[in-house]
Amino acid sequence: MKHIGYLAIVPILGLLLGPVIHNSSTPFILGMPFLLGWMVIWVVLVSVAMAVIYALDPARVTTDPEHPRR
Amino acid sequence: MNAALILIALSVVLALGLGLAARRGHAMKLEEWTVGSRGFGTVFVFILLAGETYTTFTFLGASGWAYGLGAPAYYILAYGTIGYVLAYFVLPPVWRFARERRLISQPDFFAAKYNSPALGVLVAVVGIVALIPYLVLQFTGLAVIVQTASYGAIPKSVAVIIGAVVVSLYVVVSGIRGSAWTSAVKDVLIIIVAIALGLYLPFHYQGGITPMFAALDHAKPGFLSFAPTGKSVAWFLSTVILTALGFFMWPHSFSACFTAKNENVFRKNAIVLPIYQLVLLFIFFVGFSAVLVVPGLKGAATNMALLKISVASFPPWIVGVIGGTGVLTALVPGSLILLTAATLLARNLVGMVRPGRVSEESVVRLAKILVPVVAFVGAYCAIAGSATIVALLLMGYAFVTQLFPAMIMSLLARNPVTKEGAITGIALGVLAVIYFTLTNTTVATLWPHGPEVLRDINIGTFALILNVIGVCVVSALTAPGRGALARGAAE
Incomplete structure (x- = not known):
């Protein structure tokens, strides 16, 4: 999942x-009000997207001190 | 002596005590003092980075913007969120390079990446010029908070001097650990205070959040959306993007990243920090509620909205808690700014007079002497005070954003940007910012008959475009082997 980082573009x-x-x-x-509520929803979705990216990010695995280079 | 005063005094003592205690068990060598020996885990880095989100500027400014401008205040929520997403991708390679080379400051990074001490000096100068007004603003906020929350018992100058002494003391003794420890307490307090105020005030005065917004929308139509001109949608988009790029380019935020013990710290923080930012919502609620309760504040006085409505609504002891929290929101970022400014001065300016021949011990010694000096310059400016400080801060933000192109390009495996290109770009961008600020230039004045959408674009965008053009042209001219001005292929 090398290109999973691009997922971040969606909520931004x-x-x-x-x-x-x-x-x-x-x-x-x-x-x-519409604009404020809209932004709150997308801020939460940014966090969700970053969690998904983190879970699938190959860079995380290779640099995680607890799970060195699987 | 009233209850508010006692609580504010307690918060100052608490900050000092914690800041001093943070030193325990750590010998303050250069790398320890400035970047905590790169040993901070997710939580400490989180606290340092999140702490940057909740400064006096957000405490008073976010509520003030909501109060005075309405919807444009939302940009504060948007740019931080995008800044954290960028951080996920940008900070790990920055951190890796900094650890390999044992870098401790932002100019170190530029100088090492481009192999150019001159670029390091330029970045240090830009950083210091941007940091000083930021420090002054924290002190000014501190003075306003203490004066209001003490019901006028403590004059501004006394508040600023006490603040400057306290911050100098714990920065000199504990370095960045002092900032991290006090930041933890500050964030807990501000979350409690923000949520409590943000819920209590609308429910008390307007019968709830939704009724408050309904009443506001009815009383001031158009206040809760972007204006067709001025602070329009085009303004929002350009300002959010510019400030998001500048978010981690502040010298103190950039070097705070060096404290992490591994790069996953940044990735985990990018997940949590956007949601954590939503505490700002409650600060907006306070500002919106105040529009209907304490109307009539104009211009710079809109920054007083949160304090005014608090004094009007609560007994002194609650005002004291709010005031004490406000004091911490000034002291903590103030300490980080102070630490960074002193380090830049000692290491990247004075240290460069005799490059390679100044020992780390003397850099630390000099930086520690400079801490109180910088603090008192900041305190003096805050007391002497003038409206130009806000203009200087906005200029500071535009300044640090100019460092972004050279930084991001330096992360490429084969960076096409030369050191000459980087220096030209930053210098052009900074000069453009100074010119635009001093002459009050906006796109509307540059291009009076231009399309409506372009007229409201943040003028900083054009400084950044000039910067990028400068980088491209000069890098092409000086590219090793190919460029017309190249100094031989051996470069």
């Missing part, structure tokens, strides 16, 4: 494109 685009697609305070998401 999501985060940035919210105001481009729909620059408005409504409808409310998660009880917050």
Whole structure:
């Protein structure tokens, strides 16, 4: 899974494109104005994406001190 | 002496005690003092990096932006998140190189990568010029917090001087460990304070988060989305990208990364830090709630929104807890900035006068002498105070971003950028930033009839473009063997 890092682009685009697609305070998401709720969701998805990347990243395995070069 | 004052004093004593205690069991050699002998695990590095997110600038500034500008404040949430994603990919190779070469500062990195002491000096100068206003801003924030939370009992100058003395003491004694230990306490406190205020105030005054936003949207239509001009969507995108690139280019953040004991520390942190940043949400809530409760603050006074609504809503002891937390948000980043600025001065400027002949012991000794000197320059500027400080800080941010192109290219296996190219790019970018800042140039003034979308783009973008053009042209001219100005193929 050498190219798994590219997965990070998805939530970053999501985060940035919210105001481009729909620059408005409504409808409310998660009880917050649209843009803020939208960004909160994508910030969480960034964390999820980074967790997936970490789990599949070959660089992690080769440099993990507890599991040296499998 | 009121309850607030006692609690603020306690927080200062706590910071000092912890900062001094952090030294225990560690002999303060250069590598220990500056980068904790590269022995910090995930948690300590997390605390150091996360600690950077919650400074007085976010505590007062994020609530102030939400209060004064509305939606544009969201950029703070976005740029940090993207900065952490970049860190996942960029910091491991940076860290690996730094450990191999036993580097302790950002100019060390540039000088070693490009094999150019001159580039190191340039990066050190840019770093110091960017760091000093950042330090002044922390002290200014400290003064405002202490003055307000002590109900005016402690004048600004006294607060700043006490702050400068405390920070100098524990930086000299414990180095970066002092910053890490105090940072841990600060982050716990700020999370509690932010969440408590961010929930209590909207529920108390507006009956909940959603009712608060509904009332705000009704009272100020358009406040919760981006304006068509000015702080528009184009402004948001360009500012987020620029500041995300600059995020880890601050000299103190860059060298804080050298403290990690292995490179997976950064990868794990990139998973947790975006979510951790969401605490900022609650600070936004405070600012939004304050719009409806304490309206009328304008300009720089919007930074007072959080403190004003707190004083209006709580008894002195709670104001004291908030004030004490605020003090720590100034002292902790202040200590890291101070440590870094003194190290850059001692190692990368003074040390370069006689390159290779200054021992590590004398670098540490000189840096420790410079800590209180830098602290008092910062304290003096904070007390003398002027509006230009904020302008200087924004300039500082634009400055450090100029280091990004040369840094990222140096990570390539075959870097096409030459040292001449790197120096030209950084110098061009920095000069452009100075020119744009001093003349108040914006894209709208450069190109009055340009398309609307381009007019609001952060002017820093153009400094960065000039930088990249400079890098490309000069690198092509000086490329070993091929370039017109190359000094022979042996380079």
